[in-house]
Amino acid sequence: MPRLSVIVPAYQVQAYLGECLDSVLAQSFTDFELIGVDDCSPDGSGEIFDEYARADERVRVLHLPENVGLGLARNAGIDAASGDYLVFLDSDDTLTPGSLQAVADRLEQTGDPDVLVYDYARTYWDGRVVRSRDAGLFAPVSAAGEQRPETFAIGEREELLGLLMVVWNKAYKRSFVDATGLRFPAGYYEDTPWTYPSMLAAGTIAVLDRVVVHYRQRRQGGNILATVSRKHFDIFAQYDLVFAFLDAHPELEGWRPLLHRRMAEHLRTIGNHPDRVPPADRAEFFARAAEEERRHRPAGAPAVELAADWKSGAVGRLARKAKRTARQAQPQVKRAVAGSVLGAYQRVQRQLPLDGELAVFGSYWGRVPCCNPAAIHAKLRELAPGVRTVWVVENRRRAEVPRA
Structure with a gap:
């Protein structure tokens, strides 16, 4: 029985899968099994898994007969796992060197807690590595100078529920997972009904002050949650599962107000995200969100406004439409003013010399x-580092601009 079972589901990730598997198999800690779950991937991911399995006996491969999605693929990995602890790794992410040894050491130091939480860093295609904004929560001493407990229940460190609610920043004791009945649902946001119940039900939790996972930020695509789709309506069913778990565990009823607030914030974020x-479906989404907020609202608690940002955006669009209408009502004035001002500006710019040390970049409007x-x-940047570079991007994309 290995100490750790590392579960890696894969679907259309052949460009990244080898790097992911290498990061696991190159670890200094060796008491683990790697379970690769080929979610009926149409690319070469399944063959890559098989190649690694032939070269390393620690690798086991499951080929699913049909595509079931990330959550159910993880369940298949859980059912096949034999380790004391479950570690989930997305197939386009990687483990940092020495991280599994650090995880194993921390589990031993803290008496085998139900859940071990560790940190991650976002890695960008231009080489940037940025640790999570919540890194301070992993320090053994708080910002106020207080020594934090080695192990605890979530009620002693409620702030950890503010971490990114994903499954891959934690190691889970297998016996705890089975006793709690934790499994992933189908659909989008499958981490939500796993992470909240696991954190609330855990008798003992510990943290590891270390970046264990490099969370890849792809240049474009790859994240299904960043895809415009009606599948984002799945979030309602996932929160229904969270509250169903709460209903089945009366001892956790005190967490209902917090979960209700977190759900409302999450729904608002999804609905307002471009x-x-x-x-065309946002009005329906917010109507469903309002119903979800009402159904799970604790007795006596005030209602939470969900659609304020979206409504503000609608008002803004109406205002812009009014401005366009006004401008269209005076075409001669519009052409005269705009034409004269723009023409004068362009004439001045054409007289200025080109800056040979400046390059301006833009893509996809x-x-x-x-x-x-x-x-x-x-x-x-490699061949001519002296050239200054500027990107033209939407304001909300400023953080994604590569280093100049």
């Missing part, structure tokens, strides 16, 4: 820095 719910311009930018 890359989630289709614009400023939505995201990626594709061919991003590759050219990266090579330019």
Whole structure:
């Protein structure tokens, strides 16, 4: 029986899967099994798993007969796992060197807790590595200078529920998982009805002050949660599962107000995000969100406003439409003013010399820095580091701009 079972589901990730598997198999700690779950991937992911299994007996491969999605693929890995602890790793992410040894050491130091929480860093295609904004929560001493407990129940460190609610930043004791009946549902947001119940039900939790996972930020695509689709409506069923778990465990009833607030914040974020719910479906989404908020609202608690940002956006769109209508009502004035001002500006700019040490980049109408311009930018930084570079992007994408 290995100490750790590392479960890696894969679907259309052949470009990243080898790096992911290498990061596991190259660990200094060796008492683990790696369970690769080929979720009926149409690319070469299954063959990559098989190649690694032939070369290393610690690798076991499951080939699912049909595509079932990330949550159910993880369940298949759980059912096949034999380790004391379950570690989940997404197939486009990687483990940092020495991290499994650090996990095993921390589990021993803290008396085999039900859940061990560790940190991650986002890695960008241009080489940036940025540790999570919550790194301070893993320190043994708080910002106020108080010594934190080695192990605890979540009520002693409620702030940990503010961490990114994902499954891959934790190690779970297998016996705890089975006793609690934890399994992943189908659909989007499958981590939600796993992470909240596991954190609330855990008798003992410990933290590891270390970056264990490098969370890959792809240039473009790859994250299904950043896809405009009606599948984001799955979030309602996932929170229904969270509250059903709460209903089945009366001893956890005190957490209902917090979960209700977190759910409302989550629904508001999804509904207002431009890359989630289709614009034509937002009214329906917020109507469903309001119903969900009412159904799970604790007795006596005030209602939570969900659609304020979306409504503000609608008002803004109406205001912009009014402005356009006003402008269209005076075409001669519009052409005269705009034409004269723009023409004067362009005439001045044409008289200025070109700046040979400046390069301006843009892609996909400023939505995201990626594709061919991003590759050219990266090579330019290598070959001509003296050239200043500027990207034209939407304001919300500023953090994704590669280093100049």
